[in-house]
Amino acid sequence: MQEYVLRTNQLSKxxxxxTALDKVNLSIRKGSIYGFIGQNGAGKSTLIRLVTGLAFPTKGSIELFGASDDKALIQARKRIGSIIESPALFPHMTASENLEANRILRGIPGKECVPRMLEQVGLQGTGNKITKNFSLGMKQRLGLAIALLGDPEFLILDEPTNGLDPMGVVEMRELLKQLNRELGMTILISSHILSELNLMASHYGIIHRGQLLEQFTAEELDGKCQQYIYIKVSDPGKAAAVIQNELNTTDFEVMQDGAIKLYGHMEQPSKISSVLFTAGLEIEKFTPMGEDLESYFSKRIGVDSHV
Known part of the structure; x- marks a missing residue:
């Protein structure tokens, strides 16, 4: 039987x-990396705040590690580490002092975890530099180190790569994958960088205007992201009619900018270009392409994704 770290039932706020959340039924399997996708204001942060106990539901319920009553949820939340929005840091303390203060506040035994966490997130060389003088990326790393104190089983991250340079993004990604792979840590990541989520998530959820539209696995996403031929011609309307009549298919889309995405017929590019040319159409672009998470998300919420 599949074990779940988090399940919500008709969760509303x-x-x-x-209405920030509307009857959301979300489920996150133990050991997964769950990419939580949505536009600003879609309800991602609201759900995270409800799960971590920073806000309370208007209706519905939350189940964490199988616990759903109020007292049991308080105990279950001790097994969570999180970064929500900007990490809460003491600006005049060093990274080590920030970690030590958080360790004491949370009652985590043993000081040895502090240098271990600093090394794990690449801040072991910051010495006496106070947090006030950290870059945004360094603050994100320190926030992650604080979230990892106590070795949580479930890590919740809201935009964890904010402020990181390209190499920092790669290092953060590899660290999260390592935590998941070696420790079996379940991770929920809310991020607008969909290309980055695509490289590490095993499961996804799409939220839009407070409603959870869909949940799917990385394997299912591969099936959803269709291959197509991207076509730009002098007269999109005429080209659409030619494709429908000459190729006997309606499996195509005319985008807002006039480009055409033709699905299927991938093995017949010569025939397609010949049909369009014979019809007197000037072909500006004709390229086999494939959809990705970003284009699928845009299509799912009804927003055109331009090539």
């Missing part, structure tokens, strides 16, 4: 008449 209303703020002053505005």
């Amino acid at each position: 209303t703020y002053k008449g505005h």
Whole structure:
């Protein structure tokens, strides 16, 4: 039987008449990396705040590690590490002092975890530099180190790569994959960098206007991301009619900018270009392509993704 770290049942949250979450049924399997996708204001941060106990549901329920009553949820939340929005840091303390303060506040025994966490996130060389003078990327790393104190089983990260340079993004990705692979840590990542999520997530959830539209695995995403031929011609309307009549297919889309995505017929590029040329159409671009997570997300929420 599949074991779940988090499940929500009809979870809803209303703020002053505005519905931020609407009957969300989300499930995260133990040992997965769950990419939580949505536009700003879609409800990602609201759900994370409810799960971590920073806000309370208007309706519905939360189950963490199989626990759902209030007292059991308090205990279950001790098994979570999180970064929500910007990490809460003491600006006039060093990285080591920040970790030590958080260790004491949370009642985590043993000081040996502090240097271990600093090394794990690449901040072991910061010495006496105070957090106030850290770059945004360094603050993100320190926030992650604080979240990892106590060796949580479930890590919740809201935009963990904010402020990181390209190499820092790669290092963060590899660290999270290592935590998942070697420690079996379950990770929920809310991020707008979909290309980055695509490189590490094993499961996904798409939220839009407070509603969870869909959940799927990385393998299922591969099946959803269709291959297509990207076509730009002098007269998109005429080209659409030619494709439908001459190729006997309606499996194509005319995008807002006039480009055409033709699905199927991938093995017949010569025939397609010949049909369009014979119809008197000037071909500006004709390229086999494949959709990715970003284009699938855009299509799913009804926003055109331009090539």
